[in-house]
Amino acid sequence: MHGFYDFVSGPLVWISFILFICGSLYRLITMAVLAKEKDPMVYAYMDFYYAIRSIFHWIIPFGSVNMRRQPAMTIVTFAFHICLICVPLFLFAHVILWKESWNISWWFLSDGAADIMTMIVIGSCIFFLVRRLTRPEVRYLTSYSDFITLAIVAAPFITGFWVYHQWIGYKIMLIFHILSGEIMLVAIPFTRLSHMIFFPFTRGYMGSEFGAVKNARDW
Amino acid sequence: MAEPALKTGEIFDEGLDKGIAKLTPEKIEQVVSSVLANETGARLRVYTDTCVHCGLCSEACHFYLSNDNNPAFSPAGKVKQTLWEILKKKGRVSPEFIKHAAEIAYTECNLCRRCSMYCPFGIDIAYLMLVIRRICHKLGVTPQYIQTTAHSHAATLNQMWVKDDEWIDTLMWQEEEAQDEISDLRIPLEKEGADVFYSVIGPEPKFRAQLIYQAAVIMNGAGVDWTMPATPGWDNSDMCMYTGDNEVMGRLKRAHFEAAMRLKVKRIVMGECGHAFRSVYDMGNRWLTWKMPPIPVIHALEFYHDIFKEGKIKIARKYDQPVTLHDPCNVVRGRGLHEMSRYVVNQTCEKLIEMEPNREHNFCCSAGGGVINCGPPFKNKRVEGNRTKAEQLFVAKAKGAKTVIAPCHNCHGGLEDIIHHYGLNMELKFLGDIIYECMEK
Amino acid sequence: MHDSGKWDWETGKKEVSDIGKWMEEFEWIEEPYVSPDGEKVASVVRTGDEMEFTACVNGTAWENTFDKVWYLRFTPDNRLTGLVSDMGEWTVAVDDQVWENRFEFVWNSMFGKDGRNIAIAAQKERKYLAAVNDTAWEHGFENMTNLTVSPDGERTAGVIQTVGFGETEFLKFQEGCYSVAVDGKAWGRNFVNVWELAFSPDNRHVAAEVRTNLYDYTIAVDGIPWKEMFASVWKPQFSPQDESVTAPVKIGGSWTLAQDGKPIWGKKFIQVWHHMYSPDGKKLAAVVAPEFGRWTIAVDYNAWELTFGDLVTDAVFSPDGNSVACVGKEDDKWMVAVNGTAWDGKFDMAWQPVFSPDSIRVAAKVEKNGLYTILADGQPLGKESEAAWDPVFSPDGKKLLIRSIREGKYFREVIPLT
């Protein structure tokens, strides 16, 4: 047990971070090269100002017409993504780990806040799950991989929540927590979660096409 | 996971049916892999990998809304039924699958790009549908009507099998007709060095020569130094862009631009057509590697706007019926001309009643993207697939609008069918009709 | 080309005609056309109140009048042609002489290099054909497009429709209903489409862009297609040296030049068109796009470093084949470039540059703010004018003929070059 814990919290962390960073770079670079070769026009039309203009409208809550049309989805999506990124980065327990290993530290969340934010992530995942199952247009697009992706995202938060509250078997859960966090990191570049790395490019490109060429707004 | 959504009625189309009769699974696989490997790249990959299957694009699409939110008509739903499946099976799909995919790509998507403004990632569904059309073109599975139009383009470089002499003859005839009204009016043919090259779409000389007449009166009234070519290249329309015959699309656009270059004009002004604008401004030029049109292309809406702004045309009396204005996708989402068209409408009409939503958020007429050109077999699906537009029009009508201004040929055709089918009883006009009617001559 | 040696290269500036005065006589005057030697200026005019039109040359109207006259063009040997109609019948008028043949429509007059031969496209009884010097093809076809004349102007070729089909008969179309007729004789082999044609320099052969089905493009020479098929092709050219044919062809994502079916250039361009041989046939140049949205000239596969964003057009070889000049456009401003260097000025329009016969000098007509200027080696020559035609060098290359309109008067001016 202990040996496995050491492995999960030692070498596997390294491996998962390396896979996450290198995998993301790999995806970005191969796409950039592929685009140069097969879609050279992407480079010709990409326009920094209009890309930023579009991205800006889409990372501000209710910045686009569709976000205003779907208020519940918008609130949940923003809350989810903010918490999803902030909790692992600013959780006191995580900051401590960085401090211990690398002697670097930064601002952290109060435990109470982190707890609420974790619940928001879990709640959002449930919202997404229910939405996926009940809204016909979403259900129609759904494949098993979408549930798996959702599970990959939810798992570190559920297990972390468990561990924090020291519920039964939390020691084992801690291992699951670390493991699921690592799985999620690795999954980012190689699954649909890659929307995280590609968002600025797809949105930016559409923003450039609409703004610079077509003189229109895309939000 | 997802159950196939129900769609009623098998459609018989000779182009699709005879097309798939010749297919073998090997042929399909070979064509699919060659298109995917040689003609697509990062965009296709990123768009398919990034789509989070969230369905947020659904309500952007009038087909989805008009078909009672049937998910099979949602933008991503169309990609699911076509591209995702093809990618998953690596092209090992059946001829029937191809027929179904062709039907979706050619007749259930207007390539209107509204969904790209609703998808958080800006995924270009229209582009993905064009990839499917490209595959179908290469497999020889295209709806008969649009395919025969593509043949006309290839053989005559115009959309309507208009022969070289018929084109010139029509212009001379319209010139003569117009001279009865304005004696010194001229349609200058082949005048090198003119300021403006005026280009139209094939159906104008064939069915709507009156529009050429009106354009000549407006050009004349505004004192524009203009010309029209007496050679192929006069037609700016392009159904090959929509069948997926990119090679002929390029050939058409080259002929069009080179006719303008040969005549040494400063700019091309084109009539009220949306798809043609997309072809010259966005798609055809790119296939030829012109980043932007080599000779600036001014759509009629912008041209009208400019001549009114410069005071070159005076209005004798404003159009007194309340009007509503349709925003054609290809010049609004495709060029942002919506404020210009409103400026012209306000200059020429007493009262404009807006449809909601409007401007970039307008709903497509459901004729665009070559859908109307797929002809009678798909007409019901097209008109019933745009109840949304009928509802919009109905509201405008309830507020008093009597006339619909549709500054695009395709929109005109599409809206005509919608107005008729839903019994809306509204009059339909081009903006040029209104200007011609109301201007001082 | 025309024999400019016989022209007047001695008289300096000469007012040929005061076009402004024409208005006193005619109430309808169309845009003027000028003969290559600069001695004549002509317009379509209306005589009197009746709807009677004719051509006016140097202020004097032709004796014949017509219901309609259009497409006034001077031949290289300085004769004035117009397409004319009377009582619904069309024909050609050459220096006020009307052809005997009558057609339902005529268009697209073309001339051989020396101007002796005049060809037109015509339609008679719904049949399409060509006519040269008043002699029509023996029979016409269901349609004919892309009329092309041989360098000597004796021969004509056109793309013809050989099989009739209904507009919705798409399968019949795809079997191939188009071919080429040379002097009225069909090739005897059909293609799905045939587009631009080219005659060989010796007037004996014709090459064409063809599509053998909806997907396979190639070049057919005298009716026989190359064995190799391409994703697309552009207009072919015959070599002046031998009977080989070259054409831009698309292979994969890039364009190259192929000779008799075999690529002779590499794959580095994403567009290649308007290729041309140097007069001696030793060099090949083309308008190319080295990257998306950039245009330039490549000579023997070597692209200039200078590129233009909007377009490159009107490329021309010098007579000795050592130089190439062209027109380019960047940010909507037109420029003239010679051998990879752009001249200083930027204009609203620029016309095809003209080389002197000794290949030393280049002149071009440009326009800015509605005023025309002739540039010689990049420097303005003479005053700006309201209208101008391409400059012409004297045979010894020491003088330049400028044809222009100033204050409503048409001038012919020979300027010695220093």
Ligand code: SF4
């Ligand atoms: S019709 Fe328009 S909104 Fe619907 S899928 Fe096609 S491009 Fe998107």
Ligand code: SF4
């Ligand atoms: S296309 Fe965009 S909006 Fe539609 S399901 Fe995919 S990610 Fe969601």
